Amino acid sequence: GAVVSQHPSWVICKSGTSVKIECRSLDFQATTMFWYRQFPKQSLMLMATSNEGSKATYEQGVEKDKFLINHASLTLSTLTVTSAHPEDSSFYICSSHQGNIQYFGAGTRLSVL
């Protein structure tokens, strides 16, 4: 399957700081990438769809100014959690697709102190 690389895998930050998470497609070009959030013992919740060269599409209830998405190239999308607070602590996962199958990055565990 396609390889999606996500970095960092774990980040701890102070409340009020911003954190950037990178998602790369390693062996294919991804015009679309997806960002999910997962709370403990919960399922994956789609946050936004990242589109190369255009604005991301956010799901209802997701603050676009809080979760900034940039998809400047066909192999890289970034999610920036701005002014992070403890309630933003979660597992963030990106994915991209080949055909109709989505392949996931390894995820980023964010802990905001």
Place this chain on the structure above:
Amino acid sequence: EDKVVQSPLSLVVHEGDTVTLNCSYEVTNFRSLLWYKQEKKAPTFLFMLTSSGIEKKSGRLSSILDKKELSSILNITATQTGDSAIYLCAALLTSGGSNYKLTFGKGTLLTVNP
């Protein structure tokens, strides 16, 4: 509102047992149903089911879709401790033009004891 429901939410079995995991969906613009296995990190792809009644098989795992009942099952035979994971079911939906998205169920936590 699109909804994917999995059952049971958790299951504990002994090695060698056979398990059946269930997934039902109530969604608009359904395209396919996907199963993923999630261990400690990201979900890994297992199956994609688009046609009703056609079983897909990979080793000890198999899955089938019933579009009339809006459901799917995932079977694991002769379970091993390495099968312990969360199994996620997701409905692939079209969302405007050529765009689509996945809606996930809450998952089934399978624990296989030696």
